[in-house]
Amino acid sequence: xxxxxxxxxxxxxxxxxxxxxxxxxxxxxxxxxxxxxxxxxxxxxxxxxxxxxxxxxxxxxxxxxxxxxxxxxxxxxxxxxxxxxxxxxxxxxxxxxxxxxxxxxxxxxxxxxxxxxxxxxxxxxxxxxxxxxxxxxxxxxxxxxxxxxxxxxxxxxxxxxxxxxxxxxxxxxxxxxxxxxxxxxxxxxxxxxxxxxxxxxxxxxxxxxxxxxxxxxxxxxxxxxxxxxxxxxxxxxxxxxxxxxxxxxxxxxxxxxxxxxxxxxxxxxxxxxxxx
Numbered sequence: 001x002x003x004x005x006x007x008x009x010x011x012x013x014x015x016x017x018x019x020x021x022x023x024x025x026x027x028x029x030x031x032x033x034x035x036x037x038x039x040x041x042x043x044x045x046x047x048x049x050x051x052x053x054x055x056x057x058x059x060x061x062x063x064x065x066x067x068x069x070x071x072x073x074x075x076x077x078x079x080x081x082x083x084x085x086x087x088x089x090x091x092x093x094x095x096x097x098x099x100x101x102x103x104x105x106x107x108x109x110x111x112x113x114x115x116x117x118x119x120x121x122x123x124x125x126x127x128x129x130x131x132x133x134x135x136x137x138x139x140x141x142x143x144x145x146x147x148x149x150x151x152x153x154x155x156x157x158x159x160x161x162x163x164x165x166x167x168x169x170x171x172x173x174x175x176x177x178x179x180x181x182x183x184x185x186x187x188x189x190x191x192x193x194x195x196x197x198x199x200x201x202x203x204x205x206x207x208x209x210x211x212x213x214x215x216x217x218x219x220x221x222x223x224x225x226x227x228x229x230x231x232x233x234x235x236x237x238x239x240x241x242x243x244x245x246x247x248x249x250x251x252x253x254x255x256x257x258x259x260x261x262x263x264x265x266x267x268x269x270x271x272x273x274x275x276x
Contacts, residue, residue: 027251034244041241056245060232064246068221069228076138076213076224077206080145085198087146088153089191093183095154096161097169107158113151118211121148126215136219144212149202156198160191200261204254225250 033041034056035049044050060066094100095107125144126135134140168190169182177185188195210226217223223231232246 027255030244030251031248034241034248036241038239038241053241056241057249060242060246060249063242064228064232066225066228066246066249069223069225072138072222073207073225076141076145077203079138079142080149080206081199081203083142083146084149084153084202085195088150088198089157089188089195090183091150092154092157093161093187096158097166097187110151110154113148114155118148122211122215125212129216135216136222137216138222141213141216141224144216145206145209148212149198149205153198153202156201157191157194160194161187164190196261200258204257207254 029046032047032049033045035052035054036044037051037053037056040050091110095103129135129140129144132140134143164187168186169179172182172186173179208226209224210230213224213227214230217227229243229246229250232243
């Protein structure tokens with residue numbers, strides 16, 4: 001029995017190692033490619049750089065105006081999260097803790113948003129945004145991103161709210177706290193892992209989105225990072241070292257956020273799936 005378990009563990013470890021290599025190698029290859037010059041990139045495309053060329057990062061930053069693109073993406077991402085998190089938290093709390101007619105029907109209806117691909121809603125969203133004057137507007141893009149992620153955010157938060165004992169609210173209300181006060185001061189802090197999961201899961205989705213930003217934004221000064229990368233490919237398609245440098249700079253913030261918050265992310269995903 002011990003031998004079978006050992007073999008099983010070895011096989012699992014080998015499979016996980018292969019998966020890690022498959023996931024990590026493209027990032028490592030991109031990083032090494034960003035430090036080569038053009039000649040070495042084509043003659044030594046898979047190997048380590050013989051000489052480090054950090055000027056690729058400087059050139060990519062200037063040519064693509066990455067400073068402005070980073071700020072635009074940051075504004076859109078943070079703004080969308082500021083709209084989405086309060087809405088999803090309040091909606092999930094109402095569905096999880098309050099009793100009213102049609103609660104389950106409303107919940108199932110909102111969950112349909114998870115099943116609808118964003119591409120299907122592209123033309124209707126563009127039409128509505130154009131009529132409302134939201135094109136070429138960061139605020140309009142924030143509203144769309146927040147609306148697209150409400151279903152998933154509410155699903156995650158509902159799982160946390162259901163798991164919390166009702167006695168906490170009852171004790172607070174006996175002490176004179178209102179229901180909204182219980183929600184803000186007790187329930188939301190206890191469900192902070194769910195909030196962190198929304199920030200990571202939906203925040204990274206918004207940060208990396210190209211499709212909706214390309215539909216909504218046409219002015220160059222308002223373009224986000226994914227749009228800038230796409231335009232860079234079109235204008236400088238042969239300069240792959242600079243392109244890889246740009247991709248590396250765009251990827252670093254995502255990796256940092258995930259590494260710092262991976263514990264809350266895993267806890268949130270597991271709790272939302274099991275307790276929901």
